[in-house]
Amino acid sequence: MRLMVKVGAILGIIGSILFLIVGLYTILISRLLYTGITNIILGSLGILGVVLAFRDIKIAGYILLLLAGVAGFIGSFIPLYVWDDHGYLRFYYLCGTALNVDLILMIIGGIFGIALGDKKERKDF
Numbered sequence: 001m002r003l004m005v006k007v008g009a010i011l012g013i014i015g016s017i018l019f020l021i022v023g024l025y026t027i028l029i030s031r032l033l034y035t036g037i038t039n040i041i042l043g044s045l046g047i048l049g050v051v052l053a054f055r056d057i058k059i060a061g062y063i064l065l066l067l068a069g070v071a072g073f074i075g076s077f078i079p080l081y082v083w084d085d086h087g088y089l090r091f092y093y094l095c096g097t098a099l100n101v102d103l104i105l106m107i108i109g110g111i112f113g114i115a116l117g118d119k120k121e122r123k124d125f
Contacts, residue, residue: 008113009053012065015105016046022098035096042072046106066110073103
């Protein structure tokens, strides 16, 4: 039963690490600094939420993970600017993702963590 409670944290840490790697790679190839910094901040918030969840501060940790995933998902649709490169338009967005797989893992991990929380026993009189 203990493993079912931690499924959300495991999915969240995988998604957060992928999101952080995409941010570091974006800065490494120096495409757009704002996108990389946004990815690093949101990925770090997701990892912080998972660490809080593993330290038994579950609700705050999973809510932080869920908010980081939703903010990244919304940011992946906000364009920063468009660049005309020899007749081709290149769109640069606020958050660059790995085909949204990382963000979906973060969101699902946050939802699972909140939904599969520890059940407290009721005392019947």
